[in-house]
Structures are given as structure tokens and as C-alpha cells.
Amino acid sequence: MPTTILIVEDELLIAVEMEAVVHDLGHESAGIADDMQSALAKASDAIDVALVDVNLADGATGPRIGEKLAADFGIEVIFVTANPAQLGEGVSGTLGALEKPVDLSILKQVLDYVIAVRKGEKIDPPARLRLFFN
Template structure:
């Protein structure tokens, strides 16, 4: 069981993801649609954050993900329909899960970033070590 933060500005997408995570046995600490709310929720002992690239306050996902990893030690998984928008990666973060994704891909991505699985799911792009160092 992981404590997961959902950072997604499309409420129906966020609620579906929350349902998937809870069915998988994870605890959703909250849903944030922008940077301010995400930082507020990050203080609640979060293990993993699923961060959309485009949020209510713009294309702030990359900077937010880096901040969550650096300041809070959270394992960050980006989620976006356009993984190339993150280039070779974001320092401190792990990778990007392509949207749309299903429950198995979400579960496998979380298992991978938390060390419970040795391989990433097919829809998950692991950032190069140079980018995530």
C-alpha cells in the first residue's frame, strides 16, 4: 500500500484514477489541480505522486514534479498524452506514463517506482539516468 497524490486538473480523470488506486489498495491523500494545492497536500506524507504535465495553472507539471521529488522525497510519475513534452526527463523524477492508461499500467508503474517490480509497464517511459540525477 502506497500513499498517493493525484495531480490532475481534469476532475473526471482524477476521480477515475482515485477509484483505480483505492481498488488497488492504495491510499489517495488528495487530488490537486494546481501547484499550490499539490504542495499543500505533499506535506501529508506522500510516497508517490501521479502528476499531469498540464495543470490548471498551465504547463507547470514538470517544475512541480521536480519540486515534489526534491523537497518532499516523493517518487514522481508523470502522466500525459504527449510524453515527448518532457524531453529526456525531469531531474529527480522517474518517468512518464502515457495517457490513456488502465488500472494494470497504473499498478505496474507504482510497483516499478517503489521497487516492487523489476520492470516498467509498456506504457511507462523511464527517464535516462542523466536527466533524473
């Protein structure tokens, strides 16, 4: 069964590129959201992973979105952001952060890691992924 991934990113070119990578890696996209309202409207228990930027069309709402997706829907959340310092020590319930820019090989490593974690497997995280321990 393929992994379903929601992309929360307000820069359309980046979002479409990430969605193409998700498909290239054999996963399904749950769509693209550019703010809190659209992210929560697309959210469901059927989504496995969310890749969430910090600064979106409605401001720095990424951390709140990530927290809600994790708490309310059981989604594994990875922040993909050029501003990881805005996340401080981490966001409750979320896995970690990946600093932009991100290439295909790094995104594949991170998605493989998140999927393994979701299955309860113990593997080492990719070097570029900063894990939150909360």
C-alpha cells in the same frame, strides 16, 4: 503499510477515476490537486508517490511540480500525460512518464514498479513506462 499517492490532475473526471483505481489497488490517496499551489499545499513526507499531469489548471506546471515534490519531499514522481514530448529528456529527480490513456492494468503495473523501486528492489519497468535517467 499502504502506499500513499497524490494525484495531480486538473480534469476532475480523470482525477476521480485515478483516485478510485488507487483505492481499488489497496493504496491510500493523499488527495487530488489541480495546480501548483494545491499540489504543494498537499505535499508532505508522508506521500510515497505522485501521479502528475503536465498541463494543469495553471498551465504547463507539471514538470516544476514533479521536480519540487521529488526534491523537497522525497516523493517518487510519475508523469501521466497525453503530452509526454513536453517532458523532453526528463525532469530532474523524477522517475518517468506514462502516456494517457491509461487503463487499470497499466496503472497497477506502474504503481507496483514504483513501490518496488522505493523499497530498493530491482525489477524491470513496465513496457509503457518511459524512464528518465538523470
